[in-house]
Amino acid sequence: MNDSSTLNWLVDQVMKALEKKVEDRESKPHMIAEAATSYEMLAQSHSGELPSDHSIDEVLPHNIPEPRWAEGMEELLASTPARIGVWRTGTRPLTSTMLALRNAHAAAIDAVFSEVSPDLLQEMNLFTVETHYGDMETFLRRPDKGRRINDEGVALMREKCVHRPQVQIVVADGLSANAIESNIRDVYPSLMNALEVYGLSCGTPFFVRGGRVGCMDHIGEILHPEVLVLLIGERPGLVSSESMSAYMCYRPHAGTVESDRTVISNIHRGGTPPIEAGAHMGTVLYKMLEQQTSGIKLIM
Amino acid sequence: MRPGRREEWLTSVGIDVGTSTTKMIVSRLRIARMSSTFALPRYAIVERLIQYESPVITTPLIQDQIDELAIGEWVREQYLVANISPQDVMSGAVIFTGESAGKSNAAPFLQQIAEDSGAFVVATAGSDLEAVLAAKGSGAEAYSRESKDIIVNVDIGGGTANAAYCYRGNVIHTVTYHVGGRLIRLEPDGRVQYVASALEPWLRMNAFQLRAGERCTYDDLRAITAALSRSLLSGLSGAQGLPNGGDPAAELLRIGREKSRHKAPPIYTRLMVSGGIGQWFYAKEASPRSLHEVTVHGDMGPLLASALRESCDQMGIITAVPSQTVRATVLGAGMQSTEVSGSTVYVEDDILPLRNVPIIQLPPLDRTRTYEQWMATFGTFFEQAAKWYGGPSDSIASGEQRSQEMGIALPALQHLSYKAFDKLAEQLAAQFRTHCPHVETLVLVCEQDMAKALGHRLRLLLQGHPKLVCIDQIRVTHGDYVDIGLPVQDRAIPVMVKTLAF
Known part of the structure; x- marks a missing residue:
């Protein structure tokens, strides 16, 4: 992670220098604000537990010097997380826009190569199993390796887990450990509340390192849960590197087809709200058990 | 399918x-x-x-x-x-x-x-809601969505003029005046049959002599309707931009003036007229020239409409044409009064539908205080709420009056971590238990998408008493009443918000 913090530091310095220049000229003060906010937004570590001043919920200011209709511009900005109203210099975007974009791209790449911290796993009381992924390069090139738990992992599951549970919860890093870091503390307890309200019993949850969506099937073969929910990091994008999905399946097994999985995606603080997503998962799992099916056959 | x-x-x-x-x-x-x-x-x-x-x-x-x-x-x-x-x-x-x-x-x-x-x-029977529904039925609300200006829809019928100011697809202000076609009823020969008592103070202030049983001329009636139009338009514009600072008599016609001081209405750029008078207002050729032509319905309606049109022209007010005139309110009532809640909600069995749940609003969480400070205000809030709903302290006095259902509106909270969310749920449950144990059904209306999670958490904390309904993505304010219907297909819950306050 050394490289990325150096990069962040460099970007920070460049931005500061730019801001200073702009400040000196005393023009377009909102540009500074935009650059600073988006930078902070991207670079901020997962801040405290309480609502913070800078969050993705907030609408970013635009760079347009004299919008024909300022309030209409605000409405447009509020309607999308996309980078609109960024203005230009000549035929190109402003330097601040370019840097913010490249920073987001770097954050996306970092998210793929990041790891879920052992502290978090301990806090959530999750033990770890690994797939056959080997190393990061292999993991990215060979998706099939991430679909099977290795032999030690299988033995560990057999030893530690409740067999044939009603609901099995599994957490996996997938393509973004950031996603797990940012969302699991919010989604997991909300899902547990929902299971309690629906009177569903839950097996022993654990974490899969180097996991792909298909690892659900292998776990299904070993633990035989009635329903399984996999909370997994999504491929990061330029809006968020913290987006998580929940894949849910009724009796997953070798050869489960993709259309038998139900998914809630885009779970992050600027997308599907994590706490409400956890609660809704409870309802989905309950309906799966009731209808004994999942995926496109499930009637919600 | x-x-x-x-x-x-x-x-x-x-x-x-x-x-x-x-x-x-x-x-x-x-x-x-x-x-x-x-x-x-x-x-x-x-x-x-x-x-x-x-x-x-x-x-x-x-x-x-x-x-x-x-x-x-x-x-x-x-x-x-x-x-x-x-x-x-x-x-x-x-x-x-x-x-x-x-x-x-x-x-x-x-x-x-x-x-x-x-x-x-x-x-x-709330005039604020009628104004809102008329603005929806007349197309003013839709018109404002396509425009960057404020448009006011005034629905004028026999007895009242309900005005709703629309901006970007939302009603932002309402006001109602005693202005309508049937406030003065008369026969073709000019004999006055009826003068509404609500109009009398205004008539006196303008020194108009008009009493039931007496006769009036076409010119008298013209003067009255012209003055009435000017009063209405002056009231609607809050006297802004009018010569002599507007008409003081307008305030005498405003409904609810005993209860609330006049809040200055927003400045509008376009006027739309619906209701029975609206029908006459847009028929340019229909300017009655004699008492006989005025009294086709036995009242001053047609003349009021043409006087209003002339006043608009004189004051340079730009008008817009509604899609519905006489049926605006009924269309609004039938087609636009219902919204649907967010679909991830929490509703316990067999308690819907609910009618007339009074809503009180938790104070907003703004930048002047921290989250903890905000939650610390819940104690006073629930104490207040318990009094409102007839708490145990005055249960003897209020007797049967005490409400079994309590509605609380939660403000927007931005992003919440689970820990902060959990504290909120615990605070709500604890304060509720202390101050409102007599309430049978608790309705929570959240502005942001969190109803199902909050419902689950509160259910675990409150253990089945009171019965719970949590819905979200509905905007309500203090003093509103809500009706919550049976879920349609187990998913969408129709909600009707009866706005009483603006």
Whole structure:
């Protein structure tokens, strides 16, 4: 992670220098604000537990010097997380826009190569199993390796887990450990509340390192849960590197087809709200058990 | 279409009993899923079709009282013609507009019609809500969505003028005046039959001599209607930009002036006129030139409409044409009074539908205080709420009056971590238990998408007492009343917010 913090530091310095220049000229003060906010937004570590001043919920200011209709511009900005109203210099975007974009791209790449911290796993009381992924390069090139738990992992599951549970919860890093870091503390307890309200019993949850969506099937073969929910990091994008999905399946097994999985995606603080997503998962799992099916056959 | 999946339509009824006319519509609202299959479900009303429109009839009166039997009978007939039964009706509103609401027998009768008309038809006589519904029915609200200006829709019927100011598809202000066609009724020869008592202080202030039984001339009536139009327009613009700072007499006509001080209305750039007067207002060729032409309906309506049009021209007010005039309110009531809640909600069994749940609003969480400081205000809030709802302390005094249902609106909270969310739920549960143990049903209306999670957490904390309903993505404010209907297809919950405060 050394490289990325150096990069962040460099970007920070460049931005500061730019801001200073702009400040000196005393023009377009909102540009500074935009650059600073988006930078902070991207670079901020997962801040405290309480609502913070800078969050993705907030609408970013635009760079347009004299919008024909300022309030209409605000409405447009509020309607999308996309980078609109960024203005230009000549035929190109402003330097601040370019840097913010490249920073987001770097954050996306970092998210793929990041790891879920052992502290978090301990806090959530999750033990770890690994797939056959080997190393990061292999993991990215060979998706099939991430679909099977290795032999030690299988033995560990057999030893530690409740067999044939009603609901099995599994957490996996997938393509973004950031996603797990940012969302699991919010989604997991909300899902547990929902299971309690629906009177569903839950097996022993654990974490899969180097996991792909298909690892659900292998776990299904070993633990035989009635329903399984996999909370997994999504491929990061330029809006968020913290987006998580929940894949849910009724009796997953070798050869489960993709259309038998139900998914809630885009779970992050600027997308599907994590706490409400956890609660809704409870309802989905309950309906799966009731209808004994999942995926496109499930009637919600 | 998936097997076992029915079409999701709900039938809605609007009935509008006005000072001069009564009308009814039956409409069908289609509810559809708006979100992708990978997101949390979100439903919305996507289509509104008129299934039946009744003729516009003259409101039956017996000596200035509404003839309830005649209206009841008429509504039953219309249900037969429309081929619906009260059991089919899932939403809608019965509205007593204008002066009819002030008639002594209106309230119980209104409830009766609402109950006879279907499980979820709402009775209302609040002029703020009528103004909102008329603005929706006339197309003013839709017009404002396409524009960057404020448009005011004023629905003028026989007894009142309900004005709603629309901006970017939302109603931002309402005000109602005693201005209507039937406030003065007269015969073709000029003999005055009736002058509404609400108009008398205004007549006195303007030194107009007009009494029932006496005669008046065309010119007298012209002067009165012109002055009345100027008062109305002056009131609507809050006297801004008018010579001499506007008309002080306008305030005498404003409904609710005893209760609240005049809040300056927003500055509008366009005026739309609906209601019975609206029909005459846009018919440019129809300017009555004699008492005979004025009194086609036995009142001053046609002359008021043309006087209003002339006043607009003189003051340079730009007008817009409504899509509906005389039927605006009934269309709004029948087609636009219902919203649907966010679909991830929490509702305990067998408590819906709920009617007339009074809403109190938690103080907003703003930058002046921290989250902890905000939650620390809950104690005082619930203490206050308990008094409002008739708490244990005054249970003897209020007796039967005490409300079994309590509605709390939660403000927008931005992003919440689970820990912060959990503290909120614990605080709500603890304060509720301390101050409001007598409340049977607790309705929580959240602005942001968190109803299901909050419902689950509170259910675990409160263990089944009170019964809980948590809905979200509905905007309510302090003093509103909400009606919550049965879920349509187990998913979308129709909600009607009866706004009483602006």
